[in-house]
Amino acid sequence: MKKSLLTIAAPAVLACSIVLTSVPETAFAETNAASVTAQSSAEVFTWPGVVHSNVSFRDVNASFWAKTDIDNLSSRGIIQGSDGYFKPNDLLTRGQASAILGRLQQWNNTPQSTSFRDVGSSYFASSYISYGSQRGYFNGFEDNTFRPNDDMTRAQAAAVLNRMYQFTSSGDTSNSFRDVNASTTGAAAIGYLAQNDIITGYPDGSFRPNDKITRAQFSKIMNKLGAHLTGKVSAEQSNPPKEQVGGVHTNVIDNVIASGESYIGTPYLFGAASTTTAAFDCSSFTQRVFAENGITLPRTSRQQYLAGTRINRSDLKKGDLVFFDTNKDGSINHVSIYIDSSTLFHATLSRGVNYTSFSNYWNDGYVGAVRMTP
Numbered sequence: 001m002k003k004s005l006l007t008i009a010a011p012a013v014l015a016c017s018i019v020l021t022s023v024p025e026t027a028f029a030e031t032n033a034a035s036v037t038a039q040s041s042a043e044v045f046t047w048p049g050v051v052h053s054n055v056s057f058r059d060v061n062a063s064f065w066a067k068t069d070i071d072n073l074s075s076r077g078i079i080q081g082s083d084g085y086f087k088p089n090d091l092l093t094r095g096q097a098s099a100i101l102g103r104l105q106q107w108n109n110t111p112q113s114t115s116f117r118d119v120g121s122s123y124f125a126s127s128y129i130s131y132g133s134q135r136g137y138f139n140g141f142e143d144n145t146f147r148p149n150d151d152m153t154r155a156q157a158a159a160v161l162n163r164m165y166q167f168t169s170s171g172d173t174s175n176s177f178r179d180v181n182a183s184t185t186g187a188a189a190i191g192y193l194a195q196n197d198i199i200t201g202y203p204d205g206s207f208r209p210n211d212k213i214t215r216a217q218f219s220k221i222m223n224k225l226g227a228h229l230t231g232k233v234s235a236e237q238s239n240p241p242k243e244q245v246g247g248v249h250t251n252v253i254d255n256v257i258a259s260g261e262s263y264i265g266t267p268y269l270f271g272a273a274s275t276t277t278a279a280f281d282c283s284s285f286t287q288r289v290f291a292e293n294g295i296t297l298p299r300t301s302r303q304q305y306l307a308g309t310r311i312n313r314s315d316l317k318k319g320d321l322v323f324f325d326t327n328k329d330g331s332i333n334h335v336s337i338y339i340d341s342s343t344l345f346h347a348t349l350s351r352g353v354n355y356t357s358f359s360n361y362w363n364d365g366y367v368g369a370v371r372m373t374p
Contacts, residue, residue: 185209199221323368
């Protein structure tokens with residue numbers, strides 16, 4: 001979702017100039033200059049204190065790729081769930097991002113009116129949106145709206161962080177990704193964050209700046225950025241994962257899943273062409289997301305089952321392909337990406353691309369599994 005390092009300003013220096021810009025038609029946009037003269041004092045990053053010692057969300061299990069990040073932010077009251085669920089794979093809205101940043105910086109959370117006609121004082125993040133927009137961190141639109149329920153893109157996330165904590169680089173960050181250039185929203189911020197291992201791109205050299213960002217992805221970014229700004233290296237950064245899946249580090253599988261998450265909500269179409277991303281069937285989806293990470297799969301579920309290395313069910317790991325005969329006619333007719341013993345990631349007729357439970361329906365039709373990583 002690769003990595004290179006860049007000499008940076010000393011991370012112990014927490015105060016940074018704010019990047020202020022007026023781009024009314026593009027919310028959360030920024031100037032692409034690496035350094036901009038400050039027009040107000042900087043946000044100083046400090047972690048809020050721990051307010052919850054035992055955080056647990058029903059939909060964030062021990063093997064979830066961003067669990068450590070979600071747990072840390074939740075324990076400090078920065079991110080919140082609902083009814084015991086975090087919904088990590090839901091897309092992040094502009095309002096939610098404003099609230100996360102406001103809680104992180106411990107801005108006043110007393111409800112208040114804003115300058116935007118679609119954000120009244122009753123909106124849960126009204127105080128954060130009001131303060132952030134006054135400081136120049138958040139932009140609205142020409143029609144005087146903030147559109148708090150619109151989803152945030154990967155580029156917009158980088159841009160707003162640059163406004164709050166101006167990133168000063170001593171090197172060239174302009175060529176980090178093949179689809180990011182000088183005209184891309186937040187280009188300088190994207191380059192800086194990528195070269196400091198705070199955000200990542202895809203194996204094909206792309207960043208996909210206009211893709212929407214999920215709640216889990218933003219949590220990962222904020223936790224890594226916090227460690228970076230405070231000059232502390234997280235345990236995850238000090239000791240990168242060593243577990244191997246068929247000789248490939250698990251972050252390869254994480255990238256496959258991240259690719260898949262960019263298509264969540266895409267409708268199902270039986271026989272969808274391999275060349276389209278407007279719709280998927282089960283095997284065109286798996287073929288696509290593995291291909292985006294350098295692993296070639298054949299087109300159909302039956303062919304994919306024959307192409308991989310067979311895995312016993314007791315040895316299943318995240319990223320393995322699992323196959324089903326739901327018609328009970330002796331022929332494989334569906335493939336899913338295995339997440340854990342209770343979760344599948346796939347394209348289905350009823351939900352399109354999405355996560356579903358590994359329910360009795362799927363258990364009853366289970367045929368076998370293969371590992372596609374070399």
